[in-house]
Amino acid sequence: MPGSPPRRTRIAVLYGGRSTEHAISCVSAGSVLRALDRRRYDVVAVGITPDGRWVLGPDDPDALAVRDGVLPAVDATARPVVLPGDPTVGGLIALDGVAVSAGPGPADRGTADLGAVGLGAVDVVFPLLHGPFGEDGTVQGLLEMAAVPYVGSGVFASAAAMDKQYMKILLAAAGLDIGPYTVLRAGQALSGDDRERLGLPVFVKPARGGSSIGISRVDAWDDLATALKAARAVDPKVLVEAAVVGREVECGVLGSLDGGGPEASLPAEVTVASSAGSAGFYDFEAKYLSDAARFDVPANLPAEVTAAVRQIAVRAFVALDCAGLARVDVFVRPDGSVVVNEVNTMPGFTPTSMFPRMWAATGLDYPRLVDRLVALATRHGTGLH
Numbered sequence: 001m002p003g004s005p006p007r008r009t010r011i012a013v014l015y016g017g018r019s020t021e022h023a024i025s026c027v028s029a030g031s032v033l034r035a036l037d038r039r040r041y042d043v044v045a046v047g048i049t050p051d052g053r054w055v056l057g058p059d060d061p062d063a064l065a066v067r068d069g070v071l072p073a074v075d076a077t078a079r080p081v082v083l084p085g086d087p088t089v090g091g092l093i094a095l096d097g098v099a100v101s102a103g104p105g106p107a108d109r110g111t112a113d114l115g116a117v118g119l120g121a122v123d124v125v126f127p128l129l130h131g132p133f134g135e136d137g138t139v140q141g142l143l144e145m146a147a148v149p150y151v152g153s154g155v156f157a158s159a160a161a162m163d164k165q166y167m168k169i170l171l172a173a174a175g176l177d178i179g180p181y182t183v184l185r186a187g188q189a190l191s192g193d194d195r196e197r198l199g200l201p202v203f204v205k206p207a208r209g210g211s212s213i214g215i216s217r218v219d220a221w222d223d224l225a226t227a228l229k230a231a232r233a234v235d236p237k238v239l240v241e242a243a244v245v246g247r248e249v250e251c252g253v254l255g256s257l258d259g260g261g262p263e264a265s266l267p268a269e270v271t272v273a274s275s276a277g278s279a280g281f282y283d284f285e286a287k288y289l290s291d292a293a294r295f296d297v298p299a300n301l302p303a304e305v306t307a308a309v310r311q312i313a314v315r316a317f318v319a320l321d322c323a324g325l326a327r328v329d330v331f332v333r334p335d336g337s338v339v340v341n342e343v344n345t346m347p348g349f350t351p352t353s354m355f356p357r358m359w360a361a362t363g364l365d366y367p368r369l370v371d372r373l374v375a376l377a378t379r380h381g382t383g384l385h
């Protein structure tokens with residue numbers, strides 16, 4: 001109808017989740033809720049509790065902020081909701097049977113007599129979930145089943161980036177330097193040959209972890225058994241990597257809307273102060289608890305190194321078949337060569353997180369970044385490409 005305002009895009013912000021990064025995800029979601037322009041977006045917040053229950057969240061950024069030093073969590077007593085993997089539903093269903101203002105979607109059909117209430121179709125899901133059951137292809141699989149477009153990478157890239165073994169295989173196949181490593185499956189020990197090849201120190205890490213949980217640096221082979229045990233508490237499959245000597249640098253990558261290839265942000269540098277009691281690397285403590293980590297956004301690197309990092313970040317994004325966004329973490333050796341450490345398909349997304357800060361430094365502020373991700377998701381849709 002001429003003159004009528006375009007229908008607002010209905011976005012479900014999905015947050016919380018079953019991983020150790022539950023609280024970080026809530027904080028990210030609060031920031032996205034705040035940034036979404038309500039004149040253009042109709043927003044529904046959907047929380048996943050630590051035990052995996054889906055509930056309708058408050059559309060209130062303040063409820064998801066850190067308050068008086070207390071980290072936010074999803075309220076398990078809120079109204080239960082589901083997103084069925086059925087494309088003819090295409091949206092959320094509340095399970096309490098209470099009439100709510102249903103949206104225009106096909107979800108209204110026939111659900112009331114089941115005691116369930118359709119909440120209308122969802123145009124885009126923003127799965128702000130980190131780690132297993134969120135960043136690893138599982139939620140992406142559900143959304144593909146449901147045919148609901150979503151922000152970020154699809155099933156394959158999400159799963160590949162979550163498993164550091166297969167991530168490295170794909171990065172190496174694309175010709176990227178990933179440094180020496182080996183994989184130990186459950187029960188396997190590090191061979192003498194591998195000890196010699198990798199040398200000390202090594203980093204021992206769970207193959208499918210995050211937030212540095214279960215990661216140790218080993219400076220003496222006598223400490224290897226303890227490190228393997230810590231990593232295997234997270235995942236029976238572990239990686240043992242040669243420690244890379246170099247600066248720790250991160251780079252944001254975004255899909256492009258104009259049909260061009262993915263674009264890289266200016267890189268940033270993380271420096272972790274090595275003091276008594278600190279692990280001397282970017283461990284859980286330095287990431288979330290202490291102020292040992294310093295961030296330089298953008299990183300103060302020689303121009304040619306900046307260019308190399310940005311180019312390598314884009315190559316890593318393409319190698320894993322990422323979509324939407326990813327943060328590519330690398331080491332820059334003293335000679336300027338770049339080793340890729342990992343690719344995060346749903347990086348931390350608070351305004352003080354590295355990914356939004358790197359894009360802000362590159363000229364794309366937080367609200368425009370969120371807009372671009374939603375637009376990319378809408379354009380990308382679901383299914384094969």
Ligand SMILES: Nc1ncnc2c1ncn2[C@@H]1O[C@H](COP(=O)(O)OP(=O)(O)O)[C@@H](O)[C@H]1O
Pocket residue numbers: 179203205209210211212213215241242243244245248281282283329341342
């Ligand atoms: N091979 C390595 N050489 C040097 N430092 C490493 C190496 N692997 C990991 N680290 C340190 O450990 C941190 C966490 O490792 P990472 O592989 O990024 O795991 P996570 O997925 O938990 O973030 C890195 O940010 C870095 O400080």
Ligand SMILES: [Mg+2]
Pocket residue numbers: 211212329342
């Ligand atoms: Mg990391």
